[in-house]
Amino acid sequence: MGGEPGVQTGEEIFMCKISVIIPMYNAESYIRQCIRSVIGQTYRNLEILVIDDGSTDGSPGICRQFSLADSRVRLYRQENGGVSRARNYGLDIASGEYIFFLDSDDAIHPLLLEEMMGQGQTQRARMVFCDCARMDSLLLEDTMDSVSAEDERPGWLTAEGAGAEEWFHITYTKELSGICGLISRACIGKLRFEEGLAIGEDTLFMYRMFRKQLRTAYSPCAWYYYRMDPESASHVANRCLHGQCFVCHMMIRDSEYQEGDYRFALRWEERLIARIRQQYANCRKQRDEKGCEELREIAAGERKSPLYRSLGFSRRFLLGCCFVCYPVSVLLDRMDIRLWKWKEAIRNGRK
Secondary structure, three states, X not given: OOOOOOXXXXXXXXXXXXXXXXXXXXXXXXXXXXXXXXXXXXXXXXXXXXXXXOOOOOHHHHHHHHHHHOOOEEEEEEOOOOHHHHHHHHHHHOOOOEEEEOOOOOEEOOOHHHHHHHHHHHOOOOEEEEEEEEEOHHHHHHHHHHOOOOOOOOOOEEEOOHHHHHHHHHHOHHHHOOOOEEEEHHHHOOOOOOOOOOXXXXXXXXHHHHOOOOOEEEEEEEEEEEEOOOOOHHHHHHHHOOHHHXXXXXXXXXHHHHHOOHHHHHHHHHHXXXXXXXXXXXXXXXXXXXXXXXXXXXXXXXXXXXXHHHOOHHHHHHHHHHHHOHHHHHHHHHHHHHHHHHHHHHHOOOO
């Protein structure tokens, strides 16, 4: 590989700078661990841009202490405008050839950026992603205490063109719907996050990136550690903004439908219907009558979609049961899960 034209190896890889963008809002409890996980990376050519979105706690002071100890850490402040605006600010000021987004309550494995940059350079990948491990604070603390730069290196898969686009829509939708990856800044260009979108802004951003059909590398190794904090902004938003939960799915579905790619459009329609039912179940558990009524209206609107009429009978029947006879819907869901597990067992050669 050393003599292959156009492929960088060895110390040449480390010449590329990575801009790590960390949007932060009142993250006093977690920002230390987040920044330490970046400072501790084996890949050293970094700039760590913490964008304070109008925090009112002690998190900016903690970041200033880090910046005094490590010149790579830089703190910027904006008036509270949301995570998308903070990420866009970071993109505007970043000077690295690659961008890595990290939320202020999350952390990463010490080898992650080195491994990702290796794929970016040796495999010419313009986007590099790994899987995401979701865990509570206690497990995340234990995990960070046990990880090491001596850990076994992960395996990687690559795709490009239509194959990379299919990864996003079909093969690895869940894994690639977030932004826990390394992305070429030149390929991002003028693309920015939708600041008016409260939920799913990261998925919409990734959709627009994958439409470019860039060469992409992916590892199922879960080296991005996502903290499941029940009081985080995303969890609060999922409880309070029911209509916002579906905007991203609708935008992607409609865009693919207009482009004539009905296969991808139908997959997003299926996910949208499943999400409506899931959200309705959450509202029922929380006795949120207002939310239930809002979801009934959203479901009624969806039934008029031409893509909805293309769904299988079972999916349309389950949606109807959800609102007409909820107990039956719960029972059918349980049967559907058991059937899925049985099919998986058969597929894997087990009884």
